[in-house]
Amino acid sequence: MRAEARPDVDEAMVAIGNRLADAARAEKAYGLAAAHIGEIAPIVVITAGEARDYLVLYNPRVAEVSAETERSEEGSVSLPGVRVEIERPVWAVIAFMTTDGRQQTIRLDGFAARVALHEIEQTQGIFFLDKVSRLKRDMAVKKAKKYAAS
Numbered sequence: 001m002r003a004e005a006r007p008d009v010d011e012a013m014v015a016i017g018n019r020l021a022d023a024a025r026a027e028k029a030y031g032l033a034a035a036h037i038g039e040i041a042p043i044v045v046i047t048a049g050e051a052r053d054y055l056v057l058y059n060p061r062v063a064e065v066s067a068e069t070e071r072s073e074e075g076s077v078s079l080p081g082v083r084v085e086i087e088r089p090v091w092a093v094i095a096f097m098t099t100d101g102r103q104q105t106i107r108l109d110g111f112a113a114r115v116a117l118h119e120i121e122q123t124q125g126i127f128f129l130d131k132v133s134r135l136k137r138d139m140a141v142k143k144a145k146k147y148a149a150s
Contacts, residue, residue: 031118044060046119057097084132
């Protein structure tokens, strides 16, 4: 298995991370990927804990997930008013780099794991609606259009 090349955390990435965290706070989002602010970068921000403390993860990757899964609703700030059930592992270990470029891992359980997996997938070009049937995706898009028109 080939190691995946990951960019070093530099000033430009930190600036994107700061903007992303600011956007998450402004939207009161549980998580955001850089794409939400128009950036193509391996950076996500997630809430960590009950107090909605935000954690910026640079070059995040899923290191391990539980075999046990659960279905729960997910949404996106990109599609207000749309929620669909997605099956995900109940916990995940996420490897990432910090602002100063140190490699770390964090184990997330339940909702926090769901948010991290959702946002990390988005950095890989996987949108949460890609995980549901075409019928459910079409219904969600129709609902989003209706929501936007109101």
